[in-house]
Amino acid sequence: MPSSPMVDANADVRADLLTVLARVPDPRDPRGVRFPLVGMLAVAVSAVLAGAKSFAAIGEFAADLDTVQLGRLGLGKAPVESTLRKLFARLDAAALDVALAVYAWCQVRQIGGRRVIAIDGKTLRGARTAER
Numbered sequence: 001m002p003s004s005p006m007v008d009a010n011a012d013v014r015a016d017l018l019t020v021l022a023r024v025p026d027p028r029d030p031r032g033v034r035f036p037l038v039g040m041l042a043v044a045v046s047a048v049l050a051g052a053k054s055f056a057a058i059g060e061f062a063a064d065l066d067t068v069q070l071g072r073l074g075l076g077k078a079p080v081e082s083t084l085r086k087l088f089a090r091l092d093a094a095a096l097d098v099a100l101a102v103y104a105w106c107q108v109r110q111i112g113g114r115r116v117i118a119i120d121g122k123t124l125r126g127a128r129t130a131e132r
Contacts, residue, residue, distance in 0.1 A: 018042055018073070020103040027090040039073040040087055041096070055085045 018038050026037040047061035059081030070078060079087075107117045 017045065017103055020099045020106070021045070021096075023102075024095045024099050025092055027092065028087070035079050035083065036074045037087075039070075039075040040079050040084060042073045043075070043079065044084060044088070045100070055081045055088070058084055 021038045021041045024037065024041060026033075028037070043062045043065070044058050047058040050061060052058045052061050059079070062078035062080075062084070065078055070076065104117060108115050109117075
């Protein structure tokens with residue numbers, strides 16, 4: 001029995017990060033919004049996964065992204081540190097936690113009778129098998 005009520009453990013669900021982050025409610029006033037919420041959250045999650053430990057580091061990570069990478073996230077330009085800080089001060093942390101938990105649960109696979117999450121992608125790409 002899965003521990004998550006939102007995802008069927010037997011279903012072959014491949015939720016991508018942007019789809020899951022779209023479920024997080026936007027706390028900002030629609031007037032003056034310059035960056036889509038999903039893109040800003042994706043930048044922050046990616047930065048933290050890459051080792052960022054502060055809003056300044058997340059802002060630097062965002063600034064280092066090229067226009068193609070930003071475009072894939074729906075961003076025309078990189079959000080700065082203060083914009084990210086203001087967003088996370090108002091964001092519903094519980095909703096973000098649920099969205100990230102759903103994403104992590106969707107990455108779980110059965111390998112050798114165990115539930116695992118392939119962090120580095122080798123298993124998902126097929127570079128690692130049961131034999132080697």
